[in-house]
Amino acid sequence: TEPSRSSRRDRRDREKRHELEAFHGKDNPEAVKEAWRYLGDEDRALRHAARIALEWQDLRYWQEKALQEEDPRKAIAALVALSRSASKDEPHRGEGYPEPSKDLQARILQALDRIEWEDLEAGDKLDLLRAYELCFTRFGQPGEEIRQGLVSKFEPLFPGETREINAELGPILVYLQAPSAAEKLVRVLQTPPTQEEQIDMARMLRALKTGWTPELRQEYFNWFLRAASFKGGSSMAGFLRDIKN
Numbered sequence: 001t002e003p004s005r006s007s008r009r010d011r012r013d014r015e016k017r018h019e020l021e022a023f024h025g026k027d028n029p030e031a032v033k034e035a036w037r038y039l040g041d042e043d044r045a046l047r048h049a050a051r052i053a054l055e056w057q058d059l060r061y062w063q064e065k066a067l068q069e070e071d072p073r074k075a076i077a078a079l080v081a082l083s084r085s086a087s088k089d090e091p092h093r094g095e096g097y098p099e100p101s102k103d104l105q106a107r108i109l110q111a112l113d114r115i116e117w118e119d120l121e122a123g124d125k126l127d128l129l130r131a132y133e134l135c136f137t138r139f140g141q142p143g144e145e146i147r148q149g150l151v152s153k154f155e156p157l158f159p160g161e162t163r164e165i166n167a168e169l170g171p172i173l174v175y176l177q178a179p180s181a182a183e184k185l186v187r188v189l190q191t192p193p194t195q196e197e198q199i200d201m202a203r204m205l206r207a208l209k210t211g212w213t214p215e216l217r218q219e220y221f222n223w224f225l226r227a228a229s230f231k232g233g234s235s236m237a238g239f240l241r242d243i244k245n
Contacts, residue, residue, distance in 0.1 A: 023053035182211035
């Protein structure tokens, strides 16, 4: 067949992405300024390339800039970069790796909290929730006062408008051990239109320790009886059994 002809339409973005990728793996004094311009770009691949370029630079040159950024999309990307660069999740810290800074975690969470949920597009909402999750993964459980503030922030948002939003919000409520999580997730467990969404809720609920009543527990375990009729691959029954166990 005829060889395909490359499109000129997105050539500028491709060329810029390649320029940003040239900063990956090396320290360059020009990288912070250049990458920052594209942290909020409409093109997701450009945003990703810019964030990775930033992560390779010394924190002294951009940590405060990330914490003070006011543009929501740029702020989310910069704070993700900061969480990734300033700490590692516990299984990967290795011997001699410093404990994550709770003070820095508090500042990252404070910066994320300044971002107005209602002003965000759907994709940016997902990115914001994942930024919170990454901060928890890298720095651990926040202090009690911060945890309670986050519970108050996220409880009213669940259930969200899409399955994708619920798939991120639900685990956050469980991780924070929100008092209303058992009731909220069990209610959604009863109503989703697809078995995939129901399995999402059941999987989240397995790690929740607070807010249960005998009635909610009964509803949860009754669901596993209904789930026995679900259709799926040969491994699905095993996965459902693992969730129940």
